[in-house]
Amino acid sequence: MAENDHPEVPIDPRVKEFYRLAEEYDQVDARELNPSLHSLKMVSQRYQTAELIAEGGMKEIFKVYDARAKRHLAMAMLRSDAPEDLFDPFIHEAWLTALLAHPNIITIHDIGVNAQGKPYFTMDLKEGDSLRELIEKLHRGDRETLKRYPLEALLQIFIKICDAISYAHSINVLHLDLKPANIQIGDFGQVLVCDWGMGKVLGKTGELELDRQLLNPDLLSSVTLYGELKGTPGNMAPEQVLNQQELDVRTDVYGLGCILYSLLTYLRPLSGTTEEILQKTKDGAIVPPDKRTPERVIPKALDAVAMKALATDPAKRYASVAALRKEVHRYLTGFATEAENAGVFTQMNLFYRRNKRFCITVSCLVLIGLAGAVWAFIQLSHKEQAATGARLDAERMLALYEAGQDELNVLGSRYDDSVTTIVRRYQQAGNFMQAEKVLRVALDEDADNPTYLYEMGLHFFTMQRFNAARAYFNRSGIEDDVVEVTREYAALKADAELLTPEQLVAVFPRLTLNIPLELRMVLYDQRERLNLSGRAKIVKGYLQVLNPDWTDPVFEYDPEKGSLKLGGSGLQKVGSTSSVLAGLQPRYLDLSGTEIENLQFESGYPIEVLDISHTRFKNKRSLRRMIHLRELTVSREQYDNMNLSQFSDRIRIIVKD
Amino acid sequence: MGEEWNTRKSLLRRAKDPSDEEAWTDFVGYYENFIYHILRRMELNTEECDDLVQDILLKLWKNLKTYDAEKGRFRTWLGRVVRHAAYDYFDKVKTRRKLLEEERAMVEIIRATPASDVERLIEEEWMQYMTSFALERLHNIFSGEAINVFSLSLDGLPADEIAKQLNLTRDSVYTLKNRVKARFIKEVRAVMDEVEYNG
Numbered sequence: 001m002a003e004n005d006h007p008e009v010p011i012d013p014r015v016k017e018f019y020r021l022a023e024e025y026d027q028v029d030a031r032e033l034n035p036s037l038h039s040l041k042m043v044s045q046r047y048q049t050a051e052l053i054a055e056g057g058m059k060e061i062f063k064v065y066d067a068r069a070k071r072h073l074a075m076a077m078l079r080s081d082a083p084e085d086l087f088d089p090f091i092h093e094a095w096l097t098a099l100l101a102h103p104n105i106i107t108i109h110d111i112g113v114n115a116q117g118k119p120y121f122t123m124d125l126k127e128g129d130s131l132r133e134l135i136e137k138l139h140r141g142d143r144e145t146l147k148r149y150p151l152e153a154l155l156q157i158f159i160k161i162c163d164a165i166s167y168a169h170s171i172n173v174l175h176l177d178l179k180p181a182n183i184q185i186g187d188f189g190q191v192l193v194c195d196w197g198m199g200k201v202l203g204k205t206g207e208l209e210l211d212r213q214l215l216n217p218d219l220l221s222s223v224t225l226y227g228e229l230k231g232t233p234g235n236m237a238p239e240q241v242l243n244q245q246e247l248d249v250r251t252d253v254y255g256l257g258c259i260l261y262s263l264l265t266y267l268r269p270l271s272g273t274t275e276e277i278l279q280k281t282k283d284g285a286i287v288p289p290d291k292r293t294p295e296r297v298i299p300k301a302l303d304a305v306a307m308k309a310l311a312t313d314p315a316k317r318y319a320s321v322a323a324l325r326k327e328v329h330r331y332l333t334g335f336a337t338e339a340e341n342a343g344v345f346t347q348m349n350l351f352y353r354r355n356k357r358f359c360i361t362v363s364c365l366v367l368i369g370l371a372g373a374v375w376a377f378i379q380l381s382h383k384e385q386a387a388t389g390a391r392l393d394a395e396r397m398l399a400l401y402e403a404g405q406d407e408l409n410v411l412g413s414r415y416d417d418s419v420t421t422i423v424r425r426y427q428q429a430g431n432f433m434q435a436e437k438v439l440r441v442a443l444d445e446d447a448d449n450p451t452y453l454y455e456m457g458l459h460f461f462t463m464q465r466f467n468a469a470r471a472y473f474n475r476s477g478i479e480d481d482v483v484e485v486t487r488e489y490a491a492l493k494a495d496a497e498l499l500t501p502e503q504l505v506a507v508f509p510r511l512t513l514n515i516p517l518e519l520r521m522v523l524y525d526q527r528e529r530l531n532l533s534g535r536a537k538i539v540k541g542y543l544q545v546l547n548p549d550w551t552d553p554v555f556e557y558d559p560e561k562g563s564l565k566l567g568g569s570g571l572q573k574v575g576s577t578s579s580v581l582a583g584l585q586p587r588y589l590d591l592s593g594t595e596i597e598n599l600q601f602e603s604g605y606p607i608e609v610l611d612i613s614h615t616r617f618k619n620k621r622s623l624r625r626m627i628h629l630r631e632l633t634v635s636r637e638q639y640d641n642m643n644l645s646q647f648s649d650r651i652r653i654i655v656k657d
Numbered sequence: 658m659g660e661e662w663n664t665r666k667s668l669l670r671r672a673k674d675p676s677d678e679e680a681w682t683d684f685v686g687y688y689e690n691f692i693y694h695i696l697r698r699m700e701l702n703t704e705e706c707d708d709l710v711q712d713i714l715l716k717l718w719k720n721l722k723t724y725d726a727e728k729g730r731f732r733t734w735l736g737r738v739v740r741h742a743a744y745d746y747f748d749k750v751k752t753r754r755k756l757l758e759e760e761r762a763m764v765e766i767i768r769a770t771p772a773s774d775v776e777r778l779i780e781e782e783w784m785q786y787m788t789s790f791a792l793e794r795l796h797n798i799f800s801g802e803a804i805n806v807f808s809l810s811l812d813g814l815p816a817d818e819i820a821k822q823l824n825l826t827r828d829s830v831y832t833l834k835n836r837v838k839a840r841f842i843k844e845v846r847a848v849m850d851e852v853e854y855n856g
Contacts, residue, residue: 009690011789014811015841018791019784022845023730533824559824 043067047075047122058082059090059197063125066109073109073122087119093197094121100173104164106184106194126194128187131157131259132180139266151299153479154263155332157183160191162256162325169249169321172202176247178255179235180262189484200247233277234258234270238312241281250314253324257309257317260328264289264298264306284312301331420455427462427520430527435459450476458482462520464499466490482517485510498525501534505541518545519580526583532559535583542580547571563588571595591615592633592656598622613656618642681718687852688714691786695739698782699767709746716742731853732783736776743767787852791845798844799837806830807837 047064053074054061064075078090091111098108098121111121129137137145149157161183165175177198184192237254239245261269269286270277280286288307290298305327311317318324419442426435436459442452457472461482466489473483485507493499499507504525508518522542529535536557544550549570556565564586566574571594574581579600581589590611591599597616607626611633620642623629633654634644644653671680692710720738724731747764767775796804802823809819820830 009694009786009790009793011694011785012792013785015788015792016781016785018842018845019732019788019849021842022788022849531824533826 040068047073050075055079058086064122066122069109072125074125075120075122077114077118077120089197091119091121093199094119096173096199096201097121097123097196099171100168100196102164102167104160104191104193105168106192123194124192126184126186126192128185128190130181131183131185134185135180135262135266147477150477151263152332152477155302155328156189156479157185157191158256158260158263158328159325159332161193161259162321162328164191164193165252165256166321166325168199169252174200174202174247174249175252175255176200176240177232177235178252178259179232180259181232183259188487189479202248233274233281234268236278236281237314238281238284239314241278245314248314249320250317253309253317253321254314256321256324257306260302260306260309261286261289264302265293265296267292269310282312284310286310299331302328305331419452423455423459424516424520427459428523430523432459432463432524448475450478454478457486458517460495461486462517462524464489464504464521464525465495466492467495481510481512482514498528501529501537501541504538508541508545515546518542522580522583526580532584533557539580539584543571543574546573557584557586559584561588562586563590565590566596567591567593569595572597574599591617612638620644623647684718685714688717691783692739694786695779695782699778709743712746713739713742716745731849732780733776735783735853736779739779740772740775787848788845791841791848794844794848795837795841798840803833803837806833807841810834810838 046066046068048067049065050062051064052060053063058079060077060079062075062077064073065071066073076090076094078086094108094111097106098111101107106126107124109122109124111119113119134145134149138149161178165178168175173196175193175196175198177195178193182193182195184190184194186192235255235258237247237251239247239251258269261267270280272280286307288303290296290300290303305324309317309324318327419438423435423438426432426438436456439452439456439459443449443456446452453472453476457469457476460466460469460472466486469486470483470490473486489499489503489507492503498504504521507521511517519542522538525538526535529538536555536559540553540555543555543566544553547570549572550568551570552568553571554565554567557563562585564581564584567590574591574596581599585606587607588609589607592611592613592615594615596612598619599612599617599622606628608628609631610623610626610629613633613635618638618641623632623642629651631652631654632644632647633656634642636655636657638644639653639655647653671677671683689710692713693706696706696709717735717738724734728734747767799807802825805823806819806825809822810816814822816827816830816834819825819834820827823830825833
């Protein structure tokens with residue numbers, strides 16, 4: 001009867017109660033099922049709890065709570081007594097800034113008109129100090145700040161400011177009010193150029209096709225929100241004071257020169273009353289940094305760079321921000337700058353400084369190594385002297401520098417490995433105890449050596465022990481992206497715990513092109529992390545860093561079956577020395593259709609089924625090392641080229657067309 | 658599948674529409690199964706079961722038009738109509754022919770049970786039936802993993818335990834569970850809107 005004609009709905013008694021929930025569905029809808037949707041819908045007042053944090057000219061900056069995004073932001077508004085003809089320029093400032101998408105330029109989040117009809121815009125809430133406050137602290141001799149911001153760190157900040165301004169110039173935007181007060185420094189090394197209210201769009205259109213209407217120079221005229229003076233006395237270029245010359249990128253070069261000057265001396269370039277300052281600006285009466293603060297040791301090179309940027313005649317300044325940046329960067333990498341006009345002695349001195357680590361390392365080690373270093377020194381200094389004599393231009397200097405490094409590397413491995421190399425080799429092999437021992441010995445000899453301290457920091461960083469790492473990094477005085485990440489993550493977890501896979505993966509893109517370090521991190525992590533799914537997430541993240549073109553990643557991993565399928569275009573590499581894939585213990589590995597050329601598993605790795613069809617794989621030797629392989633899928637071409645028929649007695653070979 | 662419920666008119670509105678020739682067929686499709694299901698649950702195993710089902714279906718179809726959502730829940734109403742239809746049927750059969758021994762015993766039992774209990778039983782079965790129906794549809798919407806998480810959570814397993822069993826993180830267990838749960842409620846609601854008359 002019934003059973004035959006009517007297929008029963010399988011009855012699941014567990015779900016009955018949902019009927020009542022569904023009956024209530026209309027009422028509970030948003031609140032219970034999507035509480036976030038509901039609360040977002042309920043936000044009627046987006047910006048709340050305004051708190052005045054800064055005032056400047058006709059502008060007021062409030063700290064507000066953005067109830068939709070659930071975060072604090074800064075909101076800029078005109079003062080309530082601001083005349084209405086400032087509304088448009090105010091909006092133009094916001095539009096101009098919103099056009100500038102650069103990590104070192106403040107981000108505009110929202111531009112709008114409030115209930116009272118007044119314009120406003122919101123932007124990042126600046127945390128930390130402005131560069132002006134920082135310089136004031138340095139001037140006062142604040143020990144903490146002095147320790148944290150040695151000259152190198154300040155110059156790194158300066159480089160970032162240059163990057164931001166270079167970018168703005170590339171789309172024809174001038175800042176025209178560059179001064180330390182307009183640069184925000186975060187606690188983790190963030191540098192933000194703010195206050196583009198004086199900004200101007202150059203009269204010509206550049207290479208970038210931008211919204212013409214928006215960038216119309218007539219629209220964004222040089223109206224300023226700060227009253228009559230278009231700039232800040234003491235930071236204004238002579239052509240701004242004279243107001244008779246067309247402003248261009250070199251005006252910003254002058255502003256950057258002022259900032260560099262202050263970074264070197266902890267003082268403003270000019271002092272006195274406003275009139276005196278303006279007169280001195282016109283006359284170019286700036287005292288060079290090393291004469292202004294003779295008690296401080298100011299590198300001659302940088303003194304010259306700052307003075308060139310501050311030349312009264314724009315034609316005598318650097319022609320672009322990029323040129324100025326290059327000079328400072330050269331100083332940081334230890335080369336004589338053009339402005340310094342270096343002689344032989346300076347060059348030799350710099351050579352020694354650049355290669356100090358090498359020399360010290362070698363002298364700590366074997367005597368033969370020392371002899372080698374002397375030989376290397378002679379060899380290289382010949383080259384350097386020749387270079388000095390010929391007054392090589394910047395590009396050739398850089399090429400030489402790189403060549404010298406290569407040579408040093410070769411020499412290093414010929415006589416003895418440097419401490420760093422040895423340490424990293426141990427880490428790669430998974431012997432972290434030994435790596436640490438070597439570093440401890442090195443530090444016993446030379447406790448304040450920044451290279452060793454930094455390397456010890458890296459060692460703990462690799463092991464995700466960020467608090468330990470931070471201590472060493474701080475002592476080393478080196479500031480870079482690794483140190484930045486360390487500070488942030490140290491606060492996140494205790495050293496004994498591992499990061500979550502997501503947290504670890506988030507570290508990778510923050511380390512600029514440091515694949516070896518990332519590899520060591522993954523390998524260490526795999527030793528400690530037993531959860532295979534977690535490992536898989538990390539491997540995937542690592543592969544994405546390793547293969548930046550892998551835009552449509554396929555990554556299917558089944559830990560129980562031990563199967564792994566990788567796919568998607570742009571996947572070329574799966575690991576360098578020892579494959580990170582080994583950590584996933586795949587027995588079935590499908591790489592078909594990827595651009596992978598090679599696979600390096602340790603010999604005897606238990607991979608059983610492998611599909612490398614339509615890949616670039618053609619290395620027979622690595623196949624031979626997979627002694628557990630019982631099934632192999634290849635393309636016709638691979639089968640022919642690799643002459644795989646000899647394997648067929650042991651392995652089932654499937655040839656795909 | 659997921660969109661279907663949005664556009665589909667409720668059965669009752671269709672029942673009122675003379676041009677909708679498939680309304681009856683669809684109505685039978687939904688309710689016939691249910692009525693068989695109830696009769697099975699009541700262990701009502703009469704020779705004339707098919708007739709009984711047809712009779713109840715017809716009564717329901719006719720009465721659907723009189724259902725007033727303002728006066729009570731559909732399921733309560735359904736319980737009452739089905740019970741009445743069944744009683745009427747047995748009264749009718751009794752006058753036409755003698756009931757078999759076992760049929761009579763069964764009818765006695767049903768008669769002896771308070772009407773409200775019978776109605777509640779039908780109502781409960783309806784809820785059961787509708788949710789299970791919606792659950793079947795859910796399999797077409799979610800991956801096996803999401804359904805597994807949901808299913809284990811129905812068994813009362815704590816999130817940690819589910820995470821361990823399915824080799825997932827706790828967070829993804831929560832996410833999957835809540836996602837399926839929310840969608841399921843929506844789906845039950847959709848089935849209700851489609852099959853019941855809710856105004």
